[in-house]
Amino acid sequence: MKRRTAFQWLGAASTLLLTLGPHELARGATIVAVRMWPAKDYTRITIESDAELSAVPFFVADPPRLAVDIEGIELVSALRDLIGHVRADDPNVAGVRVGQNAPNVVRIVIDLKRPITPQVFQLAPVAAYQHRLVMDLYPTEARDPLEELIAQRLRELDQAKPAPRADDPLGDLIAQLPSEPATQTPRPASAPSPAQRPETYATDPSAPAPREPARPTFTAKQRPGAPTTGGRVDRLIVVALDPGHGGEDPGAIGPGGTREKDVVLAIARLLRERINRTQVNGHTMRAFLTRDGDYFVPLHVRVNKARRVEADLFVSIHADAFYTPRPQGASVYALSQRGATSAAARWIADKENAADLVGGVNMRTRDTELQRTLLDMSTTAQINDSLKLASVMLTEIGRVGRLHKPQVEQAGFAVLRAPDIPSILVETAFISNPDEERRLRDPRFQADMADALLRGIVSYFSQNPPLARSRAL
Ligand SMILES: [Zn+2]
Secondary structure, three states: OOOEEEEEEEHHHOEEEEEEEOOOOOOOOOEEEEEEEOOOOOEEEEEEEOOOOEEEEEEEOOOOEEEEEEEOOOOOHHHHHHHHHOOOOOOOEEEEEEEEEEOOEEEEEEEEOOOEEEEEEEEOOEOOEOEEEEEEEEEOOOOOHHHHHHHHHHHHOOOOOOOOOOOOHHHHHHHOOOOOOOOOOOOOOOOOOHHHOOOOOOOOOOOOOOOOOOOOOHHHOEOOOOOOHHHOOOOOEEEEEEEOOEOOEOOOEOOOOOEHHHHHHHHHHHHHHHHHOOEEOOEEEEEEEOOOOOOOOOHHHHHHHHHHOOOOEEEEEEEEOOOOOOOOOEEEEEEOOOOOOOHHHHHHHHHHHOHHHHHOOOOOOHHHHHHHHHHHOOOHHHHHHHHHHHHHHHHHHHHHOOEOOOOOEEEOOHHHOOOOOOEEEEEEEEOOOHHHHHHHHOHHHHHHHHHHHHHHHHHHHHHOOOOEOOOOO
16 A cells, blocks of 8 residues: 655744645544553554544644644544543653544644654554554654663662763663672773763763664674683673564464563563573673563664664564464574575564564654665574574473474564574463463463573573673673
């Protein structure tokens, strides 16, 4: 289906006019549902209807608000419900107003808490959804994910620790860590010079973050055995955890109504706790979640987030599903460049890759182009390392639960395409199997699974020491 979005700046009025079309006026369209997904990354508002809506958005910068005129409909209670969906803790949206602006035209005004770059687009019916009008409200000054990682740590750690310096938040992240054993290699007394740090960060939460953080220079990473200070690699290990799905995309849904997006987030959070209090060969580990809430994150954004925090590993966490209740057990997947290792693996990869369709990606954004470039950069070395990780992970998971298959499989998972980060996807259990659905909800199983995933990560790093970084950490 063709979609054309025209952007026009009406500079003097500071008004952004977006025109969606062409389209037929959806006379008599029925609003099926309205949803809001607030998150720090962005807040999404979705209006689902049984026919494509004709919407004309206007962005007004001061005070920041987005107005959207929806033509061809009358004000109905479903739209008024949107007002009640606004949460006080929404980082982006202050409130919503809805009114009949003219006969057959409903105006929605979204009052914003900060400057926003809106994306308004239509999604054709897919999966259980009918037509969707999507309003994504991105903070104009986006947070850097590494800054966010640091902010998470600062919230968790004792406030009595020294305050972070404005010029070296990552260094301060380490400084704020709990006291470490005397066997730890001391980190350099002086902070790395600006020349050693490709990125700059602001630690003041209200300060603007870089719009487009510099991508780490992975080529500068040293191989083990390369000269390092004191003859050993002294650095922080960052593990990216990627809870699948979220927001508009519930993932698979069990017969009892359990949603994949909820249980995988729970497991990821448990695993984060464990990683953050674990050391490997004296290296402190830190977990970074690509999604820490119920909102949708496109697959390529998950990959990019992991790259921006210079993750050493990427572990995508999912729950499997099939049309029949019998299939059971966990599976571990790595990327394949040349087709899937089985028809089943290809089927799973296709299913997981469809997340962007269900979750809803604005296909007009430049990011999707970047992702295609990234896709071509995947390397054999990454896949070899991923297979090592997948193998130890499968062994550990097999100790706490059933395995679907005794060997690692490979397929073209979009989320495993970081060319420089060993990446695996774990299907923790079959949510479509009533017994395993119960387990997935069970805190005991979630903890066991997190323990197993942690052991797999530790085992991997024990056998494959992390590479030195180009900058002192
Ligand atoms: Zn999934």
